[in-house]
Amino acid sequence: MIEVRPSQRMRDLGVVQRGAGILAEPAGAFQLPADEDAAERVVVQLADAMDRIARAHDFSGKGMGLAAPQIGITRAAAAVRPAAPDAEPIILLNPRITAASEQMDEQYEGCLSFFDVRGLVPRPLRITVETTALDGSTVTAVYERGLARLIHHEIDHLDGLLYTARMRAGVEPIPVEEYRQTGRAWAYEK
Template sequence: MIEVQPSQRMRDLGVVQRGVDILAEPAGAFELPAEKGAAEQVIKRLADAMDRIAQAHDFSGKGMGLAAPQIGIARAAATVRPAEAGSEPIVLLNPRITATSEGMDEQYEGCLSFFDVRGMVPRPLRIAVEATALDGTTRIMVYERGLARLIHHEIDHLDGLLYTARMRPGVEPIPVGEYRQTGRAWAYES
């Protein structure tokens, strides 16, 4: 029996893989509330894709995020499912980071668009994010630690960046077979 590689499994589930132009281009913003219906459709497609992906891989330790370009939609929408059981998904429309903490940490990240490797990525421990609601109002939310990492990763996708663009020079991703943290939360000092 031939073993299917993780990236091939994600491709089979409808996740656009690295090398496709849509992942390297900034996503188009929604004009809200005028495009409320279009935004709702994208949010539903993201939720449906995340349901399929969650059946194929355990994300309970770190949570999961998915940006619209990863399912072939060049619009500024992403959804993050926190690792905490029972947490509501975080929907981000037209998000932008407005502030970051000076405090940083560096941990391994994976990406559904090239799931065969994991990369050590420095990120701020705290970010403030402005996003637009379906009614056109904006709000700013603050996220910390693992949730900040997940959300920053997804906003990068909407800006046309993969996590490899944030890795330190000379640091390369490792094969997923060498990664030993699957199913575990990121580690933070108290």
């Protein structure tokens, strides 16, 4: 039996893979509330894709995020499902990081657009993010630790960046077969 590689499994589920131009371009902002219908459609498409992906892989330890460009949509929308079982998905429309802590940590991340490897990525432990609500108002939220990492990763996608752009010089991703933290939460000091 031929083993299906993780990246191929994600491709089969509709996730755009590394090398596609859409992943290297900034996503277009929504003009809300005028684009409310379009934004709602994209959010539904993200939720549907996340449901398909979650059936194929367990994200319970760290949570999961998906940006619209990863499903072929060039709009500034992303969704994050926190690891907490009862947590509501976080919808990010036109997200922008307005502040980041100087305190950083470095943890392994995966990306659905090249799921065969994991990379050690430094990120701030706390970020402040502004998003646009469907009614056009601005919403500000603060995220910490693992949730900050997930959200920062998705905002990078909307800016046309993959996590490899944030890795320290000389550090390379490792094959998923060498990664030993699948299904476990990121570790943080108390």
